[in-house]
Amino acid sequence: MKKEDYSGVFVFIEQKDQKIQNVSVELLGKAQELAKDLGQEVTAVLVGHDVEHVERLGHYGADNILYANQKDLDVYMTEPYTKVLTEVINNKKPEIFLFGATAIGRDLAPRLAGRVFTGLTADCTSLEISAETKDFLMTRPAFGGNIMATIICPDHRPQMATVRPGVMKKSEIDTTKDIKIESIDVQINQEDMTYEILEVVNEKTEKMDIQEAHVLISGGRGVGNPENFGKLDDLAHELGGIVSSSRAAVDVGWMPKEVQVGQTGKTVRPNLYIACGISGAIQHLAGMEESDFIVAINKDETAPIFETADLGVVGDLNKIIPALIEELKVAKEVKNQ
Amino acid sequence: MKIVVCIKQVPDTNEVRLDPITGTLIRDGVPSIINPDDKSGLEAALVLKDKHGAHVTVLTMGPPQADLALREALAMGADEAILLTDRAFAGADTWATSLTLAKALEKMEYDLIVTGRQAIDGDTAQVGPEIAEHLKIPHISYAKDIQKEDDGLIIKRMFEEGYHLIRVKMPCLITALSEMNSPRYMNVAGVFDAYREKEVKILSIADLNIDKDEIGLKGSPTKVKKSFTKGAKTAGKLYKDLDEKEAAKMIVEKLQEKFII
Numbered sequence: 001m002k003k004e005d006y007s008g009v010f011v012f013i014e015q016k017d018q019k020i021q022n023v024s025v026e027l028l029g030k031a032q033e034l035a036k037d038l039g040q041e042v043t044a045v046l047v048g049h050d051v052e053h054v055e056r057l058g059h060y061g062a063d064n065i066l067y068a069n070q071k072d073l074d075v076y077m078t079e080p081y082t083k084v085l086t087e088v089i090n091n092k093k094p095e096i097f098l099f100g101a102t103a104i105g106r107d108l109a110p111r112l113a114g115r116v117f118t119g120l121t122a123d124c125t126s127l128e129i130s131a132e133t134k135d136f137l138m139t140r141p142a143f144g145g146n147i148m149a150t151i152i153c154p155d156h157r158p159q160m161a162t163v164r165p166g167v168m169k170k171s172e173i174d175t176t177k178d179i180k181i182e183s184i185d186v187q188i189n190q191e192d193m194t195y196e197i198l199e200v201v202n203e204k205t206e207k208m209d210i211q212e213a214h215v216l217i218s219g220g221r222g223v224g225n226p227e228n229f230g231k232l233d234d235l236a237h238e239l240g241g242i243v244s245s246s247r248a249a250v251d252v253g254w255m256p257k258e259v260q261v262g263q264t265g266k267t268v269r270p271n272l273y274i275a276c277g278i279s280g281a282i283q284h285l286a287g288m289e290e291s292d293f294i295v296a297i298n299k300d301e302t303a304p305i306f307e308t309a310d311l312g313v314v315g316d317l318n319k320i321i322p323a324l325i326e327e328l329k330v331a332k333e334v335k336n337q
Numbered sequence: 338m339k340i341v342v343c344i345k346q347v348p349d350t351n352e353v354r355l356d357p358i359t360g361t362l363i364r365d366g367v368p369s370i371i372n373p374d375d376k377s378g379l380e381a382a383l384v385l386k387d388k389h390g391a392h393v394t395v396l397t398m399g400p401p402q403a404d405l406a407l408r409e410a411l412a413m414g415a416d417e418a419i420l421l422t423d424r425a426f427a428g429a430d431t432w433a434t435s436l437t438l439a440k441a442l443e444k445m446e447y448d449l450i451v452t453g454r455q456a457i458d459g460d461t462a463q464v465g466p467e468i469a470e471h472l473k474i475p476h477i478s479y480a481k482d483i484q485k486e487d488d489g490l491i492i493k494r495m496f497e498e499g500y501h502l503i504r505v506k507m508p509c510l511i512t513a514l515s516e517m518n519s520p521r522y523m524n525v526a527g528v529f530d531a532y533r534e535k536e537v538k539i540l541s542i543a544d545l546n547i548d549k550d551e552i553g554l555k556g557s558p559t560k561v562k563k564s565f566t567k568g569a570k571t572a573g574k575l576y577k578d579l580d581e582k583e584a585a586k587m588i589v590e591k592l593q594e595k596f597i598i
Contacts (some may be wrong), residue, residue, distance in 0.1 A: 075501075078466075078476065103496040107478045110431065110463035114470030119432060119558030122461035137562065143348075143458055149564045156558040169596060194475035195509075198491070199502035209516065212497060215597075239598065258516060267457075272597045293595050294573075295588060301577055310573035311591055313584045323585035331589050331598065 006157040009035040010094035012085065013046040013057060014104055016076075017202075020051060023100035023165040028061040030127055030168040031098060034136070035063075037129035040095065047084050049074040058179035061171045066092070068184040076104050079194045082111045084186045089116050094158040096136055098127075101162035103212075109162050119153035120160040125167050136161075141269070141290065165214060167271075210259050215241025215272045218261055218288070221248040222277020222298060222317065229254060231321045232276060238328045244268065246278045262287035276317045280305025297321075338391040338485075338507075340382045341445060342415070343438055343452040343468070344375040346399050346406035371406045374453025378513035380520040381483050382451050383414045389485050392416050394445065398426055398437055404537050411531035412523035419445075423541040428554030431459075435467030437552050440545040442472060448507040449490070454479055454514050465512035476510040477503055481517050 009031040014021040024044075031042045044062035046054060049071050057065050068084045085108070089097070099105035101123045113120035121138040125148075128137050136159040139150045153159040210216060217236040219229055232243045245255035247262055261268050262284040273291035278284060280296070280303055288294070289308050296309035297317045306312040313320060348367040371379070382393045395410040397403050398421040407418035421441055429437065442450065450469070455462035462478070469476030481500065482493035492511060494501045523531075542549060550556060579587060592598045 103479055106462045107466060107476075110461075110466035111470050111476070113432065113463070114435065114467040117432075117558070119430065120463060121559055122431075122459075122463055135562075142460065147564050150562045151559050152562045153559050195477060195503050195505035197501050198504055200499070201502070202499040209514075272592070293592075293597060295591075297584075301575070306575050307572045309575075311588065312573065312575035313579065313588065314575065314577045315579065315581065315584055319581040320584050323581040324588055327582075327585040327589045328598065331593065 001157060003155070003157055006093045006095040008040050008043050008092065008094045009038070009096045010043045010045055010088070010092070010098070010158065011062070012097065012099045012105065012108070013044050014100050014102060015046065015048040015051045018048065018050055018052050020046075020053065020056065021100065021102070022170075023102060023105075023163070025056070025060045025170050026165070026168040027098045027100065027163060028057065029171040030163070031096075032061040032171055034096060034127060034129055037131075038095065038134065043092070043094065045085065045088055047073050047081055054181060055179045056173075058177050059173045059175050061174075063180075065179065065181045066184050067181050068186055070186075070188065072188045075197060075200060076108075077193065077195070077197065078107055078111055079192045080188045081108050082115060083188065083192055084184065085112050086115055087186050088184065089158060097158040097160045099160070099162045101164045105162050109160060113160050116158075118156040118158060118160055119151075120162070121151040121153070122162050124161045124163045127161060127163065127168075209266075210242060210244045210261065211266055211268055213242045213244075213268070214270050215239045215274075216244045216261070216268060216270045216288075216291075217241055217274045217276065218244040218246065218278060219249055219255070219276045220246035220278030220284075221252070222279070223249065223254070224277070224318065226254040228318060231318065231325075235274070235321050235325055235328075238325050239272065241270070241272070246281075246284050248278075275305050275309065276321065278305055279303045280308060338385065338389060338448045339394070339446050340385065340391050340449045340451060341394045341396055341442060341447045342375070342379045342382045342410070343450065343464075344379060344395055344397050344406060344410060345372045345453070345456045346370070346397065346403040347372045347456050347458045365400075369402070369406065371409060372453050372456045372458075373515040374455060374513055376453075376520045377515045377517045378451040378453050378511070379410055379413065379415065380518045381480075381511075381513055382449075383521065384518070385449075385483065385485060386414070394419060394447075396438065396441060396445075397421065398429075398434060398441075407537045408531045409523060411535045411537075412527035413521055414527060416535075418535065418537045420537050420539050421541075421545075422539060425542045425549045425553050428557065429552060430557035430559045431461050431463035431467055432558050433552045433554075433556040435464045436471055436556065437545070437547065438464070439468050439471035440547045441540060442468065443546070444544075450474075450508070450510040452510065452512050454512045462512070465510060469510040472508075472510070474508050474510055475505055476512065477505055478512040479514055480511045481514050483511060483513075483517075 013024040041063040043064040044057040126139040269290040394417040452465035
């Protein structure tokens with residue numbers, strides 16, 4: 001392998017039900033910065049069938065679009081997708097290949113890295129090009145966020161990374177950009193169907209895990225009763241998140257154990273953590289203090305949670321949350337105008 | 338049915354120390370447990386054994402003290418345990434780790450390989466799929482349920498919003514979610530067996546068909562350039578005298594400033 005033969009920042013575009021997923025658009029934003037630092041181009045790699053608004057990939061920053069548009073690539077399956085991307089890597093020789101750290105990206109990227117024999121860095125929160133060495137610097141949390149590590153992949157190409165959704169920022173949309181779409185044609189055979197999908201079930205209710213959520217609305221004993229958790233649900237719905245809880249709310253039986261945050265529960269690091277009626281015991285803080293932005297609402301202004309929160313509000317959550325939901329709806333309407 | 342469960346011994350606490358030279362983690366002196374996703378994978382294998390009959394082998398790569406994790410697995414009901422331990426394995430990234438495990442698995446008989454989705458120390462979720470790739474067998478990740486059906490398995494494969502119900506033939510590799518089950522406890526007879534009746538077989542690089550340049554730190558495509566701890570958090574702004582309407586407005590503004598909404 002000659003490193004010099006490899007060029008370009010490639011982004012795997014995730015689609016579900018023919019819709020391009022947000023995380024991929026975010027990655028295009030980051031890819032533009034990286035490509036600029038390297039003096040190279042951004043290529044979006046889309047695998048699917050009759051995906052809607054493919055041109056948007058160009059509007060959000062891709063210089064080139066590679067599109068494998070085939071019926072048998074409609075729904076994500078490990079082997080057919082790996083086969084397509086292996087061909088892309090062999091033919092186009094990208095320097096960098098980015099994936100969303102999603103249930104698809106975290107399945108596909110390691111299979112692919114294994115096949116083309118290159119390094120893969122999981123769940124990155126920061127990506128940059130070293131000004132001196134031009135190395136691709138991939139920074140990620142480990143040990144539940146206790147330490148950060150910057151990883152490099154010096155001798156193998158492409159340099160591959162998965163990136164947490166919500167971490168990178170979309171770029172401004174530019175609809176004037178010329179769109180070049182190149183189709184990729186890969187033969188998918190029966191033996192590439194290494195398993196059979198019997199059923200595809202879409203449901204918002206069966207949440208995978210509070211650790212996978214980008215927004216957590218977390219309730220503690222201060223919520224008062226199980227019915228009040230309904231208000232937290234409404235707020236979570238408005239913000240595209242889910243509800244988690246402190247140990248206190250689990251111990252009294254208001255919430256199930258699997259949504260408990262803390263040392264004896266789960267460690268979470270969402271983009272937004274809203275702590276409602278949670279005092280902030282040390283064991284709770286250990287499970288959520290690495291969240292990107294923490295809002296705390298509590299009646300007691302001496303509650304330790306305020307020491308960790310980026311934004312604290314002293315007040316009655318049962319009044320503030322409904323007001324907040326209203327305010328978010330207004331903000332959404334303004335945005336959509 | 339022959340099942341191999343790959344497990345990892347991970348530190349139980351948040352105490353983390355780093356080797357200042359290699360930037361890798363120092364695991365000595367920190368209490369250890371079986372990684373939770375792996376333990377649920379083991380439980381799933383033991384359930385298949387209870388229902389359909391199976392021979393369950395646990396496999397780990399780690400320092401000699403990983404023996405303890407294997408003994409616990411034996412006490413839970415695993416039939417056989419293998420420890421891959423060698424200085425040459427140290428410092429491996431996910432690629433080199435998965436290659437080493439795959440080389441050991443090549444020498445074993447298996448219908449099903451189970452790994453945890455990810456380990457709580459590294460959180461990569463890469464070793465399972467990479468093992469399957471090295472062995473050229475299919476893998477299904479994020480499994481929340483495994484049922485046996487004739488010569489295949491029915492897997493509930495989770496996504497962010499929903500799941501795929503998948504039929505797969507063996508041999509294959511499954512990565513397990515800890516939400517799948519609550520692992521059983523060791524019982525007294527099991528503990529007795531684990532130390533008196535059963536053995537932990539130890540393999541080193543000499544037992545594997547592998548070159549030392551392919552594994553460990555040397556065989557790892559990725560390198561740790563630097564590690565650092567995040568600075569301690571300081572308290573943000575506290576608002577005491579807002580009514581609910583004002584508070585709601587202020588929160589929305591801050592979330593917009595931070596591009597969260």
